[in-house]
Amino acid sequence: MPDSIKRLADLFAKFPTIGSRTANRFVFYLIKQPKEKVDELLRAIEEVKKNIKLCQFCFNPHESEYLLCNICKNPSRNKQLLCVIEKEADLLSIEDTKRYNGFYFILGGNVSSMKISDVGSLRIQELKERAQNPQKFGLTMVNFSEIIIATNPTQEGKATSILIEKALKEISPSPAFKITRLAQGLPVGGELEYADEETLESAFEGRK
Numbered sequence: 001m002p003d004s005i006k007r008l009a010d011l012f013a014k015f016p017t018i019g020s021r022t023a024n025r026f027v028f029y030l031i032k033q034p035k036e037k038v039d040e041l042l043r044a045i046e047e048v049k050k051n052i053k054l055c056q057f058c059f060n061p062h063e064s065e066y067l068l069c070n071i072c073k074n075p076s077r078n079k080q081l082l083c084v085i086e087k088e089a090d091l092l093s094i095e096d097t098k099r100y101n102g103f104y105f106i107l108g109g110n111v112s113s114m115k116i117s118d119v120g121s122l123r124i125q126e127l128k129e130r131a132q133n134p135q136k137f138g139l140t141m142v143n144f145s146e147i148i149i150a151t152n153p154t155q156e157g158k159a160t161s162i163l164i165e166k167a168l169k170e171i172s173p174s175p176a177f178k179i180t181r182l183a184q185g186l187p188v189g190g191e192l193e194y195a196d197e198e199t200l201e202s203a204f205e206g207r208k
């Protein structure tokens with residue numbers, strides 16, 4: 001394979017869920033596209049990188065001049081609830097149910113049962129700081145009384161929830177919030193992102 005094809009394919013192969021075959025298909029697709037289409041793609045990538053920043057409290061990507069995302073800026077959110085999730089897509093799924101009105105924290109992944117090295121890239125320390133002192137990160141008037149661990153019902157999600165719970169219990173002086181988890185009923189091995197709204201809603205309502 002020509003070097004330039006291989007170089008681009010290697011970059012695509014680093015994307016989540018993209019294997020080397022799909023990466024190759026992306027490259028061949030691009031080769032067939034007219035130059036304007038490729039330019040449009042390059043511009044869109046540059047603009048995302050330039051305009052999107054991460055919320056200083058929850059790490060949700062957003063596009064505004066503020067430090068906080070629209071959810072964290074919204075004064076009508078429930079100031080006692082924090083929901084810890086693995087990734088951005090989980091936030092969107094939970095928001096779609098319209099049943100949860102608290103704040104979020106995006107951990108940035110899960111504990112992969114295979115790779116110990118992944119653990120360091122999770123935002124565990126950031127979570128502890130925000131759970132303890134949300135005001136310091138821009139959520140004025142907020143005091144959490146409950147932190148809901150909403151990791152996926154997978155092996156990795158379970159391992160992650162144990163890690164989160166352990167970290168939150170280390171906070172001293174010991175915090176006033178209780179720690180809960182989503183109810184069983186989500187398909188085991190499934191992902192929140194793909195759960196239907198009704199299932200997700202009842203998982204929230206039955207949390208303990």
Ligand SMILES: [Zn+2]
Pocket residue numbers: 055056057058059060068069070071072073
């Ligand atoms: Zn936010």
